[in-house]
Amino acid sequence: MKLRLRLALTAVAVTVPAVFALVQVEHSVRRRTTDEVIIASTMSQMQAGGRERCEAAPETWMVRPPRSPQQPPWEREGMPDGSGGPPPGDSNEPRGGGPGKGPRGPGDEGPPRGRTGGRGPMGRRLPPVNLYPFDGQFVSRNAQAPTLDDALRDGARDDGVGVRRYAKDDGALVQDLLLRMPWEGGPCEYVLARRVEPADSPEVGLPPLYIWGVPTLILLSAMVVALGPVVQRLRRLTEEVRASSGSRYAQPVSVNGHDEIAELARAFQQARAEIQAQMAHQEAREQTLRDFLANTTHDVMTPLTVLQGHLAAMQQRMRSGEPLESGLMHSAMSEAHYMASLVHNLGAAARLEAGAPQVQHAPVDLNALVSRVLGRHQPIARPQRIALERGVPATSTWVMGDETLLEQAVSNVVLNGIRYGREDGHVAVVLETTRQQTFHLRVIDDGPGIPEEERSRLLERRFRGNEARTREPQGQGLGLHIVHNVVELHGWRLTLAPSEYGGLEVGFTGPLMSADD
């Protein structure tokens, strides 16, 4: 269902019962006020001589509706009309000069229609009231008096006023009030005041359509008109959201105003930003993965080709019965080792570039790490007659860090020392702890070392992807880059300095694991 239609229907559903309720309230207030007016006027009339006249002729006394609008009904007393009434000229004829001495037409019975009566409550004309006397037994001597029912009797006995309302067959509304007079005994102890509202009186039933229909109509039209811009803005927002989703959320939606629709637009903007960030993250990850695959393939292919060449040469030598050349064998082993370290490095680089969430901090025993790293490189160092030495504290040295990345970093430095070391050279890893709860891990070699300007450049250099490594097939660029990033990630310090043995000394310094960790 459209918004506009739904709101119009809701308005109708709310307005109609409200109008009826208001009409009901108005009716009941008016009835109560009418009752009070009737009671008051009847009482005053009875006390201003009405009692005497009634008691004088209870068989014929009654007050009948006036004929002329100038006189209030209770000013007119007279004989009942019709055949049942006492003959005119009776001794009990009231002095007030009732409405005509002669017999009246049958059509005159009942209240006059719409043109008589005094001012009622709320400025409306009060229809004429007929009064009939009753004695203490609720018996009237007047034959024309209507019969009383229990509700009237009980009300008058208990509260002084009995009330009964009912509709006649022709739609006229009858209002009976039985009043106890402020005296005891006599034929006029109770007076019944009857008022008959004709069926076409504006006070019976609903007020005319123009009274409540017009405001309701105006209200509805105002609502529909006011809804126009709202619906318009909603439609525009819908179109913009559709367009945005069509453009992979690149296109923003406009946010105007400070109402709920603007809120909705803002919420969509937020969702859009979130989606864009997620998409960007996803793309970055995919890119990292693609780069990783491409780099791995490229970097591993070269040493693999060399290895294949070596193996082919070895096979040829075996076929021709020549002894295996140890240099060839070492070279092949070296290539295989290099491949393994490359793949590890590329994995580490991919993790480092993916960002911090990929890094897992856990307690790491540096003693064990050093011995693992040296154990791994022993097979490649031995053929080159490079001695790998280590000195670690007697007890475990615990730090917080990412074990894989740290091992990779130390491994890279050691591998560099071996690859660039000279025959019969040394690479030593020395781990020491200080009283200031820090560790100092040094990797020392006696190789050619690195000139100072290049040392600083090595540390500053950022990862330049494939290109950097293509120019340096030894993979040093990536290796040291990873060392640098890993140390930075852990908040440690990396130093490159000439060693006292002529080669390079790479130092890692950082805090030991504290009790809080």
Add this chain to the structure above:
Amino acid sequence: MGERILLVEDDDPLGSQIVGHLRGAGFEPLWWREGRLLVPGDLPDVSLVVLDLMLPGAYGLDMLKALRTFSEVPVLILSARNDTLDKVRALKLGADDYMTKPFWPEELVERVRARLRRPTLQKEQAVVEVGPLRIDLQAHAVQVQGRAVELTRVEFELLAALARRPQEAVTRQWLVEHVLDPEREGTERTLDVHVSRLRRKLGPVKCVETVWGVGYRLVPGEEA
């Protein structure tokens, strides 16, 4: 035959390679080609388990978890995955060491040896014998080939420090800080002087070895 080692590895070439190398290193390998969730009594009498992670039958870490409920046998994990999370998880589950593929067989053998050696190293011995050298740490007495040697306090402390970790290099800095009197003679130069004096007194056996870049270590030594 040496100690029995259980290898759980599903890859045939790698498994037979490892078996060959372990046998060559003097161990007695037992090879399972798939994982199984062990219950007490299932585990053969072995000194160490080399466990692959990606296994048919039962995942390596599950196997380790089940194993650890009833046995303290050292476990060395082999895995192709070089992920810190895996390592941390394995170590938490009670693995003693973790090796990632690829690795050199030599390295594996070294690690197995180191793992089997470890428990004996933990208790402090009153008397350390290294080759022809006999050092009584409590009585402060040193003998070379049965001959008593008189050492100064510093020389003895130096030798004792090395003797507590035989075959392992001790850094010069540590020795300076823990053996020398830091206020009077706390330099590495002084340490070297003490070492050379010690060597002379222990001669002709060369058992205090200089470790390049690190410091000194006590070795069985050989007569010059």
